Amino acid sequence: xxxxxxxxxxxxVQVAYRVAGRQSRKxxxxxxxxxxxxxxxxVSFTAYEGQTVGVIGRNGSGKSSLLRAVAGLMPVRAGxxxxxxxxVLLGVGAALKGDLTGRExxxxxxxxxxxxxxSMLEQLDEIIEFAGIDKAIDRPFKTxxxxxxxxLQFAVSTAVxxxxxxxxxxxxxxxxxxxxxxxxxVSQLVDGASTVFLVSHSLSTIKRRCDxxxxxxxxxxxxxxxxxxxxTAYREDMVERRARRAAEAERRAAxxxx
Amino acid sequence: xxxxxxxxxxxxxxxxxxxSWRYRDFATSLARADARAHHVDxxxxxxxxxxxxxxxxxxxxxxxxxxxxxxxGLENYLGFLVIGVFMFTFTRKSMSSGARAILNNRSxxxxxxxxxxVLPIATVLAELLIFLPSVVVIVAVVIATGExxxxxxxxxxxxxxxxxxxxxxxxxAASRATVRFRDLDExxxxxxxxxxxxxxxxxxxxxxxxxxxxxxxxxxxxxPANVYxxxxxxxxxxxxxSGWRWLVGIAWAVGVVIVALWFFRRHxxxxxxx
Numbered sequence: 001x002x003x004x005x006x007x008x009x010x011x012x013v014q015v016a017y018r019v020a021g022r023q024s025r026k027x028x029x030x031x032x033x034x035x036x037x038x039x040x041x042x043v044s045f046t047a048y049e050g051q052t053v054g055v056i057g058r059n060g061s062g063k064s065s066l067l068r069a070v071a072g073l074m075p076v077r078a079g080x081x082x083x084x085x086x087x088v089l090l091g092v093g094a095a096l097k098g099d100l101t102g103r104e105x106x107x108x109x110x111x112x113x114x115x116x117x118x119s120m121l122e123q124l125d126e127i128i129e130f131a132g133i134d135k136a137i138d139r140p141f142k143t144x145x146x147x148x149x150x151x152l153q154f155a156v157s158t159a160v161x162x163x164x165x166x167x168x169x170x171x172x173x174x175x176x177x178x179x180x181x182x183x184x185x186v187s188q189l190v191d192g193a194s195t196v197f198l199v200s201h202s203l204s205t206i207k208r209r210c211d212x213x214x215x216x217x218x219x220x221x222x223x224x225x226x227x228x229x230x231x232t233a234y235r236e237d238m239v240e241r242r243a244r245r246a247a248e249a250e251r252r253a254a255x256x257x258x
Numbered sequence: 259x260x261x262x263x264x265x266x267x268x269x270x271x272x273x274x275x276x277x278s279w280r281y282r283d284f285a286t287s288l289a290r291a292d293a294r295a296h297h298v299d300x301x302x303x304x305x306x307x308x309x310x311x312x313x314x315x316x317x318x319x320x321x322x323x324x325x326x327x328x329x330x331g332l333e334n335y336l337g338f339l340v341i342g343v344f345m346f347t348f349t350r351k352s353m354s355s356g357a358r359a360i361l362n363n364r365s366x367x368x369x370x371x372x373x374x375x376v377l378p379i380a381t382v383l384a385e386l387l388i389f390l391p392s393v394v395v396i397v398a399v400v401i402a403t404g405e406x407x408x409x410x411x412x413x414x415x416x417x418x419x420x421x422x423x424x425x426x427x428x429x430x431a432a433s434r435a436t437v438r439f440r441d442l443d444e445x446x447x448x449x450x451x452x453x454x455x456x457x458x459x460x461x462x463x464x465x466x467x468x469x470x471x472x473x474x475x476x477x478x479x480x481x482p483a484n485v486y487x488x489x490x491x492x493x494x495x496x497x498x499x500s501g502w503r504w505l506v507g508i509a510w511a512v513g514v515v516i517v518a519l520w521f522f523r524r525h526x527x528x529x530x531x532x
Contacts, residue, residue, distance in 0.1 A: 005260070006262065009262060018528075068368065069265070070265065071265075072265045072266070072527065073367065073368055073369070073370075073371055074368075074527065075525075075527040075528055076265075080265075080266070081264065081265040081266070082262040082263060082264050082265070083262065083263065083265055084261065084262055084263075085260065086265075086371055089369060089370070089371075095366055095370065097291050099294070100291050100294075100295075104287075104290075104291065107287055108284075108288065108291055111281070111284035111287050112284050112288075112366070112370050112372060113370060114280060114281060114284075114372065116283050117286075117287065
């Protein structure tokens with residue numbers, strides 16, 4: 001397998017959310033811009049097979065929206081996204097229902113990811129053990145503690161191995177022991193997938209795991225390239241911002257005094 | 259090298275249906291869950307799914323059969339009513355729960371990609387699971403009211419299938435429409451109530467037709483709900499069946515499902531952004 005086969009091609013993509021319902025007159029006047037909130041604007045890159053791609057940026061910069069668009073969960077408003085296989089967003093949550101038992105939820109959640117009922121029944125014991133649910137597995141999901149819920153959701157959503165994997169940050173759930181196991185599971189999936197997208201606030205994780213990194217800010221692409229270079233540039237920018245904020249605060253304090 | 263394809267590309271109908279078929283286990287799991295989830299907190303549980311329409315039949319029987327006495331010309335009003343109310347409830351509930359199929363599953367739509375048609379289809383399958391015990395009740399009432407057995411009773415099986423296809427079309431259209439026009443969810447119960455009274459559930463629709471005159475007759479006779487109800491009543495109570503009613507009934511089911519599927523798929527990707 002050559003490393004130069006493109007797996008995900010993102011071309012001048014814009015992602016926007018529609019604002020439903022009644023709107024203020026002002027928003028209506030702004031017509032188009034009032035009905036949409038633009039989350040990602042003019043982002044372009046090509047990820048190849050065998051690559052792990054990091055996505056970094058501040059809160060609300062559009063990282064999750066970008067992943068959702070790549071996963072085919074949201075339409076792009078402009079531009080295009082091409083893939084070799086449908087990417088799967090590794091999510092915590094989703095298909096599980098409160099009134100069903102844990103066992104029934106494993107089947108429901110797995111089939112939602114495209115697995116067959118048969119293959120989920122075969123994996124049942126393994127998933128139950130991984131989640132550490134034990135006897136409660138035949139109780140309704142809504143009676144679970146939040147830790148049990150999170151563990152089962154994680155176990156179900158990682159039961160299917162995709163070729164293109166999208167991982168949004170903060171996936172590790174539960175206590176320290178389970179965090180270790182879940183990190184291990186994510187690593188397995190990452191190893192099994194040919195192309196991986198990783199959103200994380202942990203720059204050390206990004207640097208360790210990723211080959212290339214996309215940095216976006218306020219929905220716009222700031223930088224795309226070698227992981228080390230982009231992370232270094234991002235760090236410098238953070239330091240700069242911090243210094244600017246400090247200077248600003250100082251100036252305000254001085255103004256107040258005078 | 260694997261070929262690239264656009265994420266937002268609308269697949270051909272054949273490819274889409276193939277892809278949806280791959281998710282059939284999800285549709286049936288979801289349907290089972292939905293069918294059972296309705297009354298888990300009540301003491302009588304799933305029994306309510308039969309009790310509810312049965313009590314409704316009791317109320318209608320009291321008001322229309324005893325107090326207002328619309329039974330003129332009807333030999334077996336209880337049988338007439340049970341078939342009408344239970345069958346109409348199947349269609350009504352398919353459409354009203356179908357209307358919320360997309361809106362109720364936003365978190366699912368925002369995190370997992372699958373053919374969205376699975377959601378309204380699952381709600382209709384859930385309604386089928388709820389309806390099947392009602393079919394037993396219908397047959398029991400028909401026997402208890404002294405109707406002689408007829409081979410036409412078996413027509414109930416294809417009839418339920420045709421009605422299921424029709425209901426699937428309604429659910430698809432309703433789920434799509436409420437995403438675009440949220441207000442429809444509020445309006446729908448009234449539209450369904452109006453349809454209920456226009457469909458001859460409580461009294462033979464011929465009464466209304468006689469009153470309005472011949473030019474309206476075609477409109478009432480072509481009403482799909484009335485078509486299905488009449489086929490059911492003819493088969494169970496009269497031991498007869500009418501070929502043209504079957505034609506109209508099947509034409510409705512196939513037509514509605516094709517148009518609804520087209521309507522549903524046009525903006526499939528947008529459902530994740532609602």
